[in-house]
Amino acid sequence: MTPMQVPLLDLKAQYAGIRAEIKAAIDEVCESQAFILGPRVEHLERQIAAYCGAKYGLGVSSGTDALLVALMALEIRPGDEIITAPFTFFSTGGVIARLNAKPVFVDIDPVSFNLDPSRIRGAITAKTRAIIPVHLFGQSSDMDPIMELAEERGLYVVEDAAQSIGAEYKGKRCGSIGHLGCLSFFPSKNLGGFGDGGMVVCSDPALYERVKALRVHGSRTKYYHAFVGGNFRLDALQAAVLGVKLNYLDGWSEGRRANALYYDRAFRASGLVEKGDVATPTAAYKNGGDVHYHIYNQYTLRVENRDRLQAHLKENGIGCEVYYPLPLHLQECFAGLGYSRGSLPVSEEASRQALSIPIYPELTDAMKDYVVAKIRAFYKLS
Numbered sequence: 001m002t003p004m005q006v007p008l009l010d011l012k013a014q015y016a017g018i019r020a021e022i023k024a025a026i027d028e029v030c031e032s033q034a035f036i037l038g039p040r041v042e043h044l045e046r047q048i049a050a051y052c053g054a055k056y057g058l059g060v061s062s063g064t065d066a067l068l069v070a071l072m073a074l075e076i077r078p079g080d081e082i083i084t085a086p087f088t089f090f091s092t093g094g095v096i097a098r099l100n101a102k103p104v105f106v107d108i109d110p111v112s113f114n115l116d117p118s119r120i121r122g123a124i125t126a127k128t129r130a131i132i133p134v135h136l137f138g139q140s141s142d143m144d145p146i147m148e149l150a151e152e153r154g155l156y157v158v159e160d161a162a163q164s165i166g167a168e169y170k171g172k173r174c175g176s177i178g179h180l181g182c183l184s185f186f187p188s189k190n191l192g193g194f195g196d197g198g199m200v201v202c203s204d205p206a207l208y209e210r211v212k213a214l215r216v217h218g219s220r221t222k223y224y225h226a227f228v229g230g231n232f233r234l235d236a237l238q239a240a241v242l243g244v245k246l247n248y249l250d251g252w253s254e255g256r257r258a259n260a261l262y263y264d265r266a267f268r269a270s271g272l273v274e275k276g277d278v279a280t281p282t283a284a285y286k287n288g289g290d291v292h293y294h295i296y297n298q299y300t301l302r303v304e305n306r307d308r309l310q311a312h313l314k315e316n317g318i319g320c321e322v323y324y325p326l327p328l329h330l331q332e333c334f335a336g337l338g339y340s341r342g343s344l345p346v347s348e349e350a351s352r353q354a355l356s357i358p359i360y361p362e363l364t365d366a367m368k369d370y371v372v373a374k375i376r377a378f379y380k381l382s
């Protein structure tokens with residue numbers, strides 16, 4: 001018998017429900033033959049800004065470029081220091097290095113996987129210009145202490161909300177809490193396009209104007225360049241797809257949350273949590289009531305014998321992934337920064353223990369039960 005197949009993400013299942021609407025939206029763009037920025041992108045910018053609780057949105061070419069253009073708007077210069085978390089996707093640190101600024105990595109909180117605010121103060125120097133909290137896996141960072149410290153020391157806060165559109169911190173949506181918020185529409189994010197895309201959201205008119213110009217080579221008037229920017233534009237085809245999908249986003253995120261709750265209960269009932277083989281990712285928001293509205297871009301366990309469990313799940317037709325196997329401070333390209341193994345131990349331990357399992361909204365109960373059963377079997381609890 002072939003085993004049940006449970007992919008990590010099934011975008012075909014999502015597409016099946018919205019095919020006709022998406023095709024109509026794409027067809028409209030084809031008929032218009034207007035592909036770069038334009039009214040569809042502007043419409044999406046207004047919708048996403050409102051969705052995030054920010055005044056402005058600017059469609060850009062990717063989540064990475066959203067971060068890059070946000071730092072460019074803040075006039076980050078060579079030698080400036082930017083504080084961020086090392087347990088994240090590469091972009092967060094990469095954009096800092098691309099501006100010849102220096103990433104300063106601060107360790108994470110073991111429960112939320114996000115920047116530990118209590119460690120930031122000690123990393124601030126006279127060269128520090130900004131903090132980039134990453135809202136990892138769909139859960140907000142602890143923003144109050146970060147914003148207070150930033151205000152006290154005159155620092156900018158750029159939120160990496162690539163995985164967290166719609167996630168909330170004390171009723172505020174991720175992306176609208178810091179000075180600039182950066183979203184990604186990479187296909188595997190909760191709001192995913194049919195290719196690369198991203199958005200910068202903010203409420204400061206001066207920052208908005210600056211990002212808007214930087215996105216088109218630093219020009220406010222065509223062919224006149226006040227400063228050097230790049231081509232960081234979102235195209236109309238992506239905006240058309242995203243505009244359709246945005247109407248479904250809350251329902252999809254609710255579906256992910258319902259799946260997370262199902263897993264939480266199933267893992268607790270399984271005996272695995274008690275035995276210490278598996279820790280579920282829920283404690284951070286449960287501690288303080290539901291103040292962190294988690295959108296579960298990933299449902300990330302901490303597990304014993306992670307690599308062997310991953311192989312076992314794959315053999316049984318279950319998609320799972322390690323986000324992220326090597327924290328940024330130990331990446332070869334950042335060797336010159338002088339970190340060594342053991343320097344940020346909480347992130348390093350997370351890299352050894354984290355395993356993300358399928359959480360997408362179309363999962364059936366039978367699929368979730370199968371995933372939990374196979375994990376129990378691995379730890380010989382069945």
Ligand SMILES: *Cc1c(COP(=O)(O)O)cnc(C)c1O
Nearest residue numbers: 062063064089091162163184186
């Ligand atoms: C996906 C992601 C990015 C980059 O977004 P792209 O659209 O892939 O360029 C940045 N930061 C985090 C945390 C991400 O998950």
